[in-house]
Amino acid sequence: MTVLEQPGTADHRNTPPPDWHPRTDPAPLLPEREPYRVLGTPAAAGLDPALLRRLHAELVRGRRYNRQATALTQQGRLAVYPSSTGQEACQVAAALALRPQDWLFPSYRDTLAVVARGVEPVEALTLLRGDWHSGYDPRTHRVAPLCTPLATQLPHAVGLAHAARLKGDDTVVLALVGDGGTSEGDFHEALNFAAVWQAPVVFLVQNNGFAISVPLEKQTAAPSLAHKAVGYGMPGRLVDGNDAPAVHEVLVEALERARNGGGPTLIEAVTYRIEAHTNADDATRYRDQAEVEQWRAHDPIALLERELRDRALIDDEGIREAEAAAEAMAATLRDRMNTDPVLDPMELFEHVYAEQTTQLREQAAQLRAELDAEAEFHAEEGEGR
Template sequence: MTVQELPGAAPYRPTPPPAWKPRTDPAPLLPDPEPYRVLGTDAAAGFAPELLRRLYTELVRGRRYNTQATALTKQGRLAVYPSSTGQEACEVAAALALEDRDWLFPSYRDTLAAVARGLDPVQALTLLRGDWHTGYDPREHRVAPLSTPLATQLPHAVGLAHAARLKGDDVVALAMVGDGGTSEGDFHEALNFAAVWQAPVVFLVQNNGFAISVPLAKQTAAPSLAHKAVGYGMPGRLVDGNDAPAVHQVLSEAVARARRGGGPTLVEAVTYRIDAHTNADDATRYRGDGEVEAWRAHDPIRLLEREMTDRGLLDEDGVRQAAEDAETMAARLRERMNADARLDPMDLFAHVYAEQTAQLREQAAQLRAELDAEGDV
């Protein structure tokens, strides 16, 4: 005899009791049905010319940075480089949407965002050169170490943002991740903690279509990645990731919302990785040239250039000046990267913990002894 069959037992209810109700109204959290756009719309007229010029300059500089870093891999100066060509609007907007006191948590593909935030271009490549674990002081520009493991930077961003709020610091964390990273457990854990704690953090998903060779359709059946926000109780925003002003506006609004105590936001920027996953990848094995060319027609630099030209904010001299500035940056990068770095093996132990553990001290002493022995040979 079951509980339901006991005399006087209440009838079994296959649905929750009437007292159940949603904890959060899902309607305001849902993203727009189409990616938000600014370029080519009336909204473009509302953007300050100074901001558009800054975005354009950084986009051109970023494109040249990508091509130069890719060339350095072919010359043996970099071990690997994951290019963000085609995604420059996301990279630049993420950096410019933050205040100096905020923190950026990049993935391995987000060197351009770190450079746009002020990081030395060579230091941003040091990890990919194989010289240091990170290559820069994260505190200087408030840029966390470039994260090679997928999505592990997201819980770190939530923890920092939550701690800042507990301390009363007016700080927002912006964490960047690719569409492949949304298939990792760290992504879901980070969103859940962020929403429960109402942490001042913004998640930017750069949906470039592929997790290496795996297309998005084989990763998720959701209407969009932005829809995943609703399941955790935060707003989801969908934006054209090649529309630099649109990405900047959406991220700026999300940052402002987080700063005033409104909690986290998940932003999906729909973009495309024009180059291969890295220099070790053969993208022709999983996508056709026609697909790539279709996205080249939606190039973020050309889109912004056309808008600014039509509004009289950019002429041939402006285009030439931006290109010359970018070329100067690339020349300096080549010169510095072509010089062999002088490395101290003992640096392996310098930035692991604030205070070295007994095990690290033991390992450091062992390495020092081996180096001294080699010097005596």
């Protein structure tokens, strides 16, 4: 006999309280059983040709951007670069799904999304160069600074979205995170607050298979990352992350749902990181090349080009034009990154507080005195010659 049982009574341990009932029907919140796709299906016939061409041009430019940035690390012009090669469809679709008044909260691997949003390519790489604060003004393009700590940008995204709703602004926030970030406490806190507050925010998880070297099956036992949504009371969506129109469609639907007061959505885009975690990583230690080649056959650019050719929306000349535009972007980026910036050490104290603290003013005065003394020393040394 257990402590809950009494002689002559039934065991009611599995019976809910009389007034208990589910607050939300979980069925509508559950994601698709298989990743949602558009390319290669009958639904592709209804896709907007102009959108397809723009997605293609941005994918081609994004692939070239990834290659150029990787080369810059090999030349010592960047300290590190987390490539998004293979994930371009997620990055481009994320940027194009947003309206001008919306905000993008990227992770460290999302420089391509930042560029597709309108930030200058060299400014998007400035932080990875070890030069100047975030590298760009977040308010200009409504793009938060690139976030290196895993998932810490997610609560910030929820906070901005919640504040926008309280003010009555027509603003929706799109927060990007990798599969590894879903194992962080910040992920849980952000989704929980977003759902409770019904904040106008969409979370896009780019599931590229690995959190550095840790495969997804060693991170979670959930059926999918999108299934985590139901535990917070928000819809989950599962989409093929290499199908650019599908990602764009799912994002637009979720963003409009949030804009119209429907609350947050968790979207998992199933994709793959073709390159290593960063230039400091040896991916051959934890995955084999056969797996990589399987995903190369599901390349987002090739998938979209096939659709465009099948519908006679692009030909060899159109592809060459897209590649030429991408090469021009890469050449400009290369030239600007190969020019050493002129740095002012005093900028260390700018953009920290709206009004400098006493300690910051003291530190700035100390540095100014040291710089003046150094300049005076070099001047006297030059006169002595």
